[in-house]
Amino acid sequence: MKKILICTALVLAMTSCAFGAAFKIGGTGPLTGGAAIYGNAAKNGAEIAVEEINAMGGDVQFELRYEDDTHDAEKAVNAYNALKDWGMQVSLGSVTSKPCEATAAENFADRIFALTPSASSAAVTEGKDNVFQMCFVDPNQGSASAQYIADKKFAKKVAVIWKNDDVYSKGIRDTFVEKAPELGLEVVSETTFADGNDNDFSVQLTDAQNKGAELVFLPMYYQPASLILAQAQAMGYAPKWFGVDGMDGILTMEGFEKSLAEGVMLLTPFNADASDEKTKSFVAKYQAKHGEIPNQFAADGYDCVYAYKEALELAKATPDMSAEDICTKMIEQFTTMTFNGVTGENVKWAANGEVTKDPKGMVIKDGAYVGLD
């Protein structure tokens, strides 16, 4: 029942290439489906970067194309193949983890370099020398969250509710639970749910409440999180809530009562309220074009394209080179360069494709994201 055939709208990101020669950059993401908020955000962010770079008219010009994968691994591979036929030279991988694990394997086999904006599971980069991430890898998100909660002394007793059929959720939960005791956090309640069959979180929430959890950690996407928040309110349970980057997007759900998310904290590398020039200009452009504040996924997409620009310039690559030659050069550049973007300063990559940058704590206040620090 789940393999829904979706009329895939072919989304062409048109870019003007004044000189005819441009690097073909392609990515897949959920442009429709339950995770569409992420896919569209990453795509919109990348588009803005491409427009800016092409308008500057430097040596490196881009032609961007995004294909819909509906957050489905099988469709992601089809979408990837469509991009390959189109002549993609560098890839943005996939936006979400499960599909990206599938496309990353293809990237590796075809020697097409990939830099995913937001697919954060460890398996995405594991054993692949040419797949890199712009976002934190899941294990880092888990330990960084535990560290942050302990440093800020938000709680001693925590509960974790995680999704047991999702690599993203499991990856974060594993390291969080491992790291928590070292930092003096006690995980008093740990409960799970699975895709689709669980809309009822009363058991999980009752367990957390009875065991006296002061903070509930939610390593999951925003859609189940919205149900959890609503049900906790209905049963009169009001712990502190702590989410990860998947929580980003909860405020833009149509019909969502923003008051439910009041005080929800999340760890994300991007803060739309930051006062530096780069962030301000990006946020203003995004808002003018799409009528909403960009989330972390949009910022990741934006940064990916700029990171490519820098790396391609440093490598003196030209658009007539084959994808394989570019791939070799990109591996060289990404493991040595330092990048400054809207999702962090002094961003560096390890040889295994994992990124190093500082996470920022955010809290939802009066229906908007505000920096915690």
Added chain:
Amino acid sequence: MIFLNFFISGISLGSIYAIIALGYTMVYGIAKMLNFAHGDVIMVGAYVCFYAISRYGLNPLLGVVIAMAACTLLGIIVERLAYKPLRQAPSLAVLITAIGMSYFLQNTALLLWSSNPKVFPSIIGRGAFKLFDGALSVSHVTVLTIATCLVIMIVLSLFISKTKLGKAMRACSEDKGAAQLMGINVNATISLTFAIGSGLAAIAGALLCSAYPTLMPTTGSLPGIKAFTAAVFGGIGSIPGAFLGGIMLGVIEIFAKAYISSQLSDAVVFAVLIVVLLVKPSGLLGKQLQEKV
């Protein structure tokens, strides 16, 4: 007290399954076909209700009435286009058509309303009745769902046993050919069954989304399957059976989650179903029909 809390959670989840199962079981009982698109009609009903309430700011009750009208119409159209031409076809063909219809409705919803999840405004708010100084809480939606279930159950039972149309339905269910010979318009009777079933789906949709407020094109499909299980559990075709099956399924699911494992709850639910079917193949309240050869 925690036990009672879980019990109440189970009943509230079960009441949602029950109200969906009523639609399944009614259509099966009369038309002898499994309408797998029932869950998707529920989704359409929920969307219509969502737009009426959220976008046009109508009174929730009016929203539900509009959704019922829309779903009834949809049920009639679906029946006319997809099921009626197959009246003489083997039941397997009708079953596959129903699955196809289910996909068709989901994908049309995807095109019309996009896949971004929407948050359904509860039709009666998110409040709860507090008992024993707040140690127990029963949400308003649960009470409303159970009350609605009971009302629908009683009205449907009366309708089928007391009215002329109901009598025609029972006749069709027993023997279509003989019913036709007795001057009953079999086609119209079956169409009417679908219309009623779809109207009920709209109510189920509004209640489902009031309890679990995410609305997506796939919202109806999984609860639909669970409700189908509930209907089989209670004895498919039996109206009180659907209610009993739904409530029991919900309670077993929550208890399994709470006391066995949150990962294994579905496995436990289906294991119980298998045991019930082994002991009583026609379900808890199902009728054992002797096929005459």
